[in-house]
Amino acid sequence: MFVMDLQKTGAKYDAAEATAMYEYRREKLYRWMNEEGLSLLMFQHTEGQTDPAVRWLTGYPADALLFLVSEKKSMLVPWDIHLALSCSCADEVTPYTDFERQPINAIRGAIRSFGLPLGAKLEIPPVTPYPQFLQYVESLSECDIVCRTGGAHEEVGRLRAIKDDAEIALYRQVSGFTNELMDLLEKQIREGKLKTESETALFIEAEGRKRGCEGTGFETLAAGPARSFGIHPFPAYTLGEFAGPGLSILDFGLVYKGYTSDVTLTFAREPLTKAQEKLITLVERAYRMALDLVRTGGPTKDIAFEVDAFFRHAKKAMPHALGHGIGLEAHEFPALRNRSDNDWILQPGMVFTLEPGLYDPRQGGCRLENDILLTESGPETLTNARIIRL
Amino acid sequence: MFVMDLQKTGAKYDAAEATAMYEYRREKLYRWMNEEGLSLLMFQHTEGQTDPAVRWLTGYPADALLFLVSEKKSMLVPWDIHLALSCSCADEVTPYTDFERQPINAIRGAIRSFGLPLGAKLEIPPVTPYPQFLQYVESLSECDIVCRTGGAHEEVGRLRAIKDDAEIALYRQVSGFTNELMDLLEKQIREGKLKTESETALFIEAEGRKRGCEGTGFETLAAGPARSFGIHPFPAYTLGEFAGPGLSILDFGLVYKGYTSDVTLTFAREPLTKAQEKLITLVERAYRMALDLVRTGGPTKDIAFEVDAFFRHAKKAMPHALGHGIGLEAHEFPALRNRSDNDWILQPGMVFTLEPGLYDPRQGGCRLENDILLTESGPETLTNARIIRL
Numbered sequence: 052m053f054v055m056d057l058q059k060t061g062a063k064y065d066a067a068e069a070t071a072m073y074e075y076r077r078e079k080l081y082r083w084m085n086e087e088g089l090s091l092l093m094f095q096h097t098e099g100q101t102d103p104a105v106r107w108l109t110g111y112p113a114d115a116l117l118f119l120v121s122e123k124k125s126m127l128v129p130w131d132i133h134l135a136l137s138c139s140c141a142d143e144v145t146p147y148t149d150f151e152r153q154p155i156n157a158i159r160g161a162i163r164s165f166g167l168p169l170g171a172k173l174e175i176p177p178v179t180p181y182p183q184f185l186q187y188v189e190s191l192s193e194c195d196i197v198c199r200t201g202g203a204h205e206e207v208g209r210l211r212a213i214k215d216d217a218e219i220a221l222y223r224q225v226s227g228f229t230n231e232l233m234d235l236l237e238k239q240i241r242e243g244k245l246k247t248e249s250e251t252a253l254f255i256e257a258e259g260r261k262r263g264c265e266g267t268g269f270e271t272l273a274a275g276p277a278r279s280f281g282i283h284p285f286p287a288y289t290l291g292e293f294a295g296p297g298l299s300i301l302d303f304g305l306v307y308k309g310y311t312s313d314v315t316l317t318f319a320r321e322p323l324t325k326a327q328e329k330l331i332t333l334v335e336r337a338y339r340m341a342l343d344l345v346r347t348g349g350p351t352k353d354i355a356f357e358v359d360a361f362f363r364h365a366k367k368a369m370p371h372a373l374g375h376g377i378g379l380e381a382h383e384f385p386a387l388r389n390r391s392d393n394d395w396i397l398q399p400g401m402v403f404t405l406e407p408g409l410y411d412p413r414q415g416g417c418r419l420e421n422d423i424l425l426t427e428s429g430p431e432t433l434t435n436a437r438i439i440r441l
Numbered sequence: 442m443f444v445m446d447l448q449k450t451g452a453k454y455d456a457a458e459a460t461a462m463y464e465y466r467r468e469k470l471y472r473w474m475n476e477e478g479l480s481l482l483m484f485q486h487t488e489g490q491t492d493p494a495v496r497w498l499t500g501y502p503a504d505a506l507l508f509l510v511s512e513k514k515s516m517l518v519p520w521d522i523h524l525a526l527s528c529s530c531a532d533e534v535t536p537y538t539d540f541e542r543q544p545i546n547a548i549r550g551a552i553r554s555f556g557l558p559l560g561a562k563l564e565i566p567p568v569t570p571y572p573q574f575l576q577y578v579e580s581l582s583e584c585d586i587v588c589r590t591g592g593a594h595e596e597v598g599r600l601r602a603i604k605d606d607a608e609i610a611l612y613r614q615v616s617g618f619t620n621e622l623m624d625l626l627e628k629q630i631r632e633g634k635l636k637t638e639s640e641t642a643l644f645i646e647a648e649g650r651k652r653g654c655e656g657t658g659f660e661t662l663a664a665g666p667a668r669s670f671g672i673h674p675f676p677a678y679t680l681g682e683f684a685g686p687g688l689s690i691l692d693f694g695l696v697y698k699g700y701t702s703d704v705t706l707t708f709a710r711e712p713l714t715k716a717q718e719k720l721i722t723l724v725e726r727a728y729r730m731a732l733d734l735v736r737t738g739g740p741t742k743d744i745a746f747e748v749d750a751f752f753r754h755a756k757k758a759m760p761h762a763l764g765h766g767i768g769l770e771a772h773e774f775p776a777l778r779n780r781s782d783n784d785w786i787l788q789p790g791m792v793f794t795l796e797p798g799l800y801d802p803r804q805g806g807c808r809l810e811n812d813i814l815l816t817e818s819g820p821e822t823l824t825n826a827r828i829i830r831l
Contacts, residue, residue: 098772099568130672130761131672131673131760133670133671133802134670134674134675136802138675146760148760151780152780153780177571177572178489178570180567180568180569180571181567181570181574181588182567182588182590184571198570198571199572249646249647253643253646253647256643257639257643260639260678260680261680265676266660266676266677266678270656280523280524281503281521281524282520282521282524283503284524285502285524285528286656288650288656289650290651368538370520370521370522370536370538371520382488390541390542410523412523412526
């Protein structure tokens with residue numbers, strides 16, 4: 052049994068506690084596997100096919116395959132064996148290079164290592180490309196290969212959507228750092244110390260790390276008045292002016308021990324046009340309306356449709372979802388999409404964003420995004436993003 | 442016809458020249474489609490399924506679907522219509538929201554818009570997940586859906602592997618910026634002005650943008666002596682010491698008008714152990730050996746196997762590939778893997794890295810990586826990364 056080293060990941064749990072946590076999470080999956088008659092389960096976190104479930108189940112934050120077998124054993128296959136030996140918790144750790152860095156070889160290795168019988172049922176990630184699936188079926192004729200929606204990987208997604216106590220504690224910490232940083236950003240911008248998109252974005256990178264964060268959850272989006280009309284500006288930030296007259300959008304997240312916040316501030320500097328004032332008012336009202344609708348048992352699409360209707364009434368349209376779950380990824384379950392196929396229901400323990408926004412090619416854009424924890428007693432707004440008037 | 446706006450992408454071509462360039466690239470694909478009897482070709486660059494071919498074929502750098510039809514028409518379906526109207530070149534541009542942000546709806550829209558007949562042959566990306574492929578087949582029974590290795594998307598990869606004159610000109614520019622920055626980094630580190638991993642990485646972000654770069658091609662990896670044993674340290678950079686006694690690795694790339702450089706410097710500060718000196722000597726010799734083997738018509742796996750044999754002779758092993766193509770992505774064709782299934786042959790116009798490296802959990806790591814352009818008259822080393830002794 053390899054156990055995570057606390058130094059390397061910056062974690063403060065003790066090793067035994069961490070081991071127990073990862074084993075507890077895997078235990079839930081072993082039970083599910085046995086119910087489903089599944090012998091072997093494969094996760095893949097590699098370039099172009101990422102899956103933070105590997106980190107959630109073992110603590111290992113980098114490229115690896117992970118195999119779970121219904122007899123309650125786990126095997127991590129990391130690209131970087133030195134890193135894995137310093138910060139992972141799994142029953143076996145075998146370097147990916149032992150398998151020529153080929154998934155099929157690693158699957159065969161796991162079958163051999165666990166002594167699985169012929170015809171064993173193996174579930175692979177539902178994002179496996181079709182041509183690769185065909186290759187697996189051809190090469191691994193000794194297995195019954197399952198690749199589906201609604202399977203084990205979605206089950207992990209559902210489990211991850213409800214944060215446990217350790218995760219909620221981390222969310223309180225990362226939200227605190229994020230709030231501190233937003234206050235500092237407001238101060239620096241009011242004092243004229245941060246003038247460009249680039250200065251603003253790099254200030255966040257530096258200050259986040261000073262607070263012990265791993266980094267940012269996605270490339271910080273800093274769009275001054277000339278570029279805030281884009282939902283996600285391209286490039287993410289430039290040498291252009293930030294927080295000058297008009298509307299500027301700042302969308303960022305800090306990552307603490309794996310978990311990312313995700314907030315958006317709008318800076319509105321005088322003089323503003325009537326149309327810009329209207330965007331601000333509509334977004335603030337939509338945000339409050341959405342927050343008022345958050346409750347246990349509520350379908351997320353209903354909230355999203357309400358906000359859509361509100362904007363439609365004002366002859367506006369929001370070109371993106373109302374929000375999304377956050378965790379080890381910036382976008383995870385639950386979805387808060389305004390789509391008929393969205394069947395997510397809010398439950399205590401979910402942590403998600405609400406982020407109404409409107410964008411106009413001439414007026415610029417306005418978005419307000421905060422992170423919400425749904426508790427037994429209702430929604431708790433973890434972060435303190437706001438529309439800041441300058 | 443929508444034409445790219447030069448301000449927004451920072452491009453310096455004039456609009457007519459840009460239009461001609463993207464049309465020329467699409468023209469090559471239309472020919473290929475006609476040879477293959479393909480009516481419709483779909484590219485997808487969205488969250489979790491990226492494909493810079495969309496940018497290569499239209500100039501549009503953000504999330505979108507792209508459809509090409511063999512009758513030589515293109516249709517871009519961007520997530521952000523405002524951004525697309527400001528910087529893309531396609532015959533039609535229709536917002537993704539018109540299709541409820543659902544690929545199947547967009548495919549139906551393209552079929553309708555182009556007036557394709559029943560049974561038209563449609564090729565979708567080879568990374569399409571198996572369950573999604575099944576959904577397409579069920580929902581789009583009016584089409585003959587192709588999803589394969591060795592198809593249109595790989596053809597684009599092969600075309601992109603040979604850079605055209607405009608791309609080579611951009612590579613000379615981004616390499617120049619990268620070389621300037623490496624000299625500046627060496628100076629700042631020698632003068633004790635950059636002391637931590639974080640200062641070093643954020644210096645690159647800031648200085649790159651001052652030179653007009655979009656950003657960095659991947660998260661800068663700065664590993665001081667305590668962490669350089671990892672191929673890719675995690676987190677990418679921290680507040681820890683950089684370039685202190687022992688071996689430190691700095692791996693970064695600047696992106697200029699879409700194209701990324703990719704270099705790795707090792708900083709070796711006295712006192713060094715004999716084992717550390719040996720790592721340096723071996724890596725420098727492996728790098729020179731690899732460069733000497735680069736020639737038109739040469740199989741890349743032969744070079745990689747030679748380097749492997751050299752390291753094996755010294756009782757060492759490199760846990761990663763010898764190099765990879767670079768371009769709109771940090772990792773693209775050609776592969777320079779030490780794997781029997783690697784059948785890439787070097788051709789003039791290819792731009793790729795050579796990056797031998799060795800890693801030891803006690804001594805730390807050493808890697809040297811430069812970007813090479815293969816010209817008609819042989820390899821040209823574009824960048825000037827080196828092992829810097831302090």
